[in-house]
Amino acid sequence: MNKILTLSPPGGQMVKWYPGRRLSWLRLGVVIAVVAALAGAGWYSLGYVQDRQEATERSPWFDAYVDVTATPTFEFESPESDGQQNVVLAFVVALKDNNCTPSWGGVYDLAEAERALDLDRRLARFTMQGGSAMVSFGGQANSDLALSCTDETKLRAGYEAVIDRYDQLSIDMDIEGELLANPEALARQARAIAQLQEERKGGDGLDVWLTLPVSTDGLSFDGLQAVRQYLGAGVELAGVNAMTMNLETAAGESMLPGILDSLEATQNQLRSLYQEVDVTMGEATAWSRISATPMIGQNDTRGDIFTLPDAAELSRFAADKGMSRMSMWSLNRDQQCGENWPDVRRVSDSCSGVDQTPGEFAKTLREGRPGSLTQIKGAVPGDSTTASVEDDPETSPYPIWSVDVAYPADTKVVWNRSVYEAKWWTQGDQPDLPSEAAAQPWRLLGPVLPGEKPVERPVIPAGTYPEWSKETVFTRGQRVIFEGVAFEAKWWTQGDSPDEALVQPQASPWRQLTDDEVAKIVVEK
Structure with missing residues (x-):
């Protein structure tokens, strides 16, 4: 009895071959080609599905940067009911007089930021209202920790102190300026972050975003090298956040075409960078790991103005491409400049330079992005549903x-x-x-945060200044003690009680010395 051999392409019908009959090589070739094509289609389909699944793991979200140390202080902790619920707090850099100590803006170390800026308390309130925040390291100004701290153990401890204090599940590494051009410092930074990420793999993990400047051609050579440094160190990147700003657009032309070109180029570069480390990244996955951060309104270069229509178009582009994250610089600037701002073409830290309603850029860019950063973990300090409200x-x-x-x-x-x-x-x-x-x-x-105690206020040593007297004439700059509190005369005065400064500070000839001034006096004594 003749045996019948069969070839079975995936999803197709049996192809029979009867021995003894003349074999047609042409027919066999066609069969093999069909089988290969169907198998390839199967693998392609599987890869496409996997690519789409990876790209849609997280609901798309919008976050916005807040300059923590800028004046006036931006109250990110009290968004309106439809306000901004995801923020990126900028920037943690090296303390000016201690290269390995993390600080906000080079001025406030973490403890001082708690005291002077009430940052820990404001973050706690923000999370109580459902908000989510992540910290950004670096920035254009000041000195990144990795630039100034060459001791890798201390460098890692500095980053870890910030991550632990603010319970971060995701961090933003803003790499630009001097750091971007320093491969040794970047290598130190990448190694430190890789170690911290590895330690957290068994727990909640640590997402790492690289924020980098771009041109219409995408990342610069230094930007590409920065990504290579991180991938080479073993960091699993959440994505690359392109700073789509200062593109040197010709006067009178829209920034939008240049921004879209920069994102297309960056996405292609990201796929190539992963190919270099033998990782194949699908089209959709690559787009999900690209973020855009425009500088709203007037940019640093006078020809670049990012408008509200630009924001609407960019939002639609991001949704069409499947970009998970969208951001902007900054919430501090998301309002129209006042009448006294002399030149709207000159960049302001507190207004956009274009006609708008307060918060309009954020509202436009977060359209259709309901996701949350969810970077703050654990129980919320001071949660009113569980904590006592009795004051002690x-x-x-x-x-x-x-x-x-x-x-x-x-x-x-x-x-x-x-x-x-x-x-x-x-x-x-x-x-x-x-x-x-x-x-x-x-x-x-x-x-009130767990473990807090009364703030110790410095006390003026006895005899430092004379006691106030109703009969004595005091001139500008003279200081007195009134009921144990130090005051300084703002102008000539006689008979005006210093305690009136507490009730009518503008009209009173006296001002109370601040705690910082008193502390300095105590040290000098």
Whole structure:
């Protein structure tokens, strides 16, 4: 009996070959080609599906940078109900007088940022309202930790201190300026981040975004080298965030075409960079790992103006391409400049330079992006659903609010386990109750944090200054002690009690010395 051999292409019908019959090589070739084509189609289909699955693992989100140390302070911790829920806090760099100590803006170390900026408390309040934040290291100004700290053990400890303090599941490495052109510093940074990421693999993990400048041709040579440094160190990148700004657009022309060109080029470069390390990245996956950060309104280069229509088009482009992340620089600038701003073509840290309503750029760019960073983990400090609201002077950083006490502007108090700051002189206005006035005199900073104790205020040593006397004439700059508190005369005065400065600070000839001034006097003594 003749045996029948069969060839079975994937998903196709049996092809039979009867021995003894003449074999047609042409027919066999056709069969083999069909089988190969169907198999290839199967593999292609599988790869396409996997690519799409990887690209849609996270719901698309929009975050926006906040310059933490800029003046005036941006109150990211109190977004409106439809406001910005994802923020990137910028920038952590080396402390000016200690190269391996992380700081905000080179000025505030982490402990000082808690005291002077109430940053920990504001972050706690933000997360209580469902917000999510990640920290950005580096930036154009100041000195990145990796540039100034050559001790790799201390460098790693510096990054780790920030990640642990703010419970970060994702970090943003803003690489530009001097750091971008320094391969040795970049290698130190990449090794430190790789070690920290490896340690966290068994837990919540650590996403790492590289934020890099781009041109219409995509990443520069130095930018490509930065990505290579990170991939070579073994860092698993969440993605590359392209700073689509300062593209030197011709005057009167839209920035948008240049921005889209820069993103197309960066996406192609990212796929090639992964190919260099023998990782094949699909089209959709690559787009999901590309983010754009435009500088809203007037850019540093005068010809570059990113408009609201540009923002709408960029948002649609990102959605069409499947870009998971979108950002902008910055929330501090997302408002129209006031009438007194002399030249809207000159960049401001606190306004965009274009006609807009407050928050309009953020609202436009986050359209259709419901996702969250969800970078802050664990129990929320001071969660009112579980924590006691009984105020205890022993565990409160500031005095408990009293209806009988007058509070000048900037005074901080505790009420119902939350910290408030007076926006102007006030007395009798309970911090957590609506005010009958047009505006509430208190600003909520956030909850009392676990483990807090009363803030120790420096005390002027006895005999440092003379006691105030009603009969004595005091001239500008003279200092006195009144009921244990130090005051300084703003102009000639006689008979004006210094405590009036607490009630009417503008009209009083006296001003109370700040805690910093008193502390300096104590040290000098």
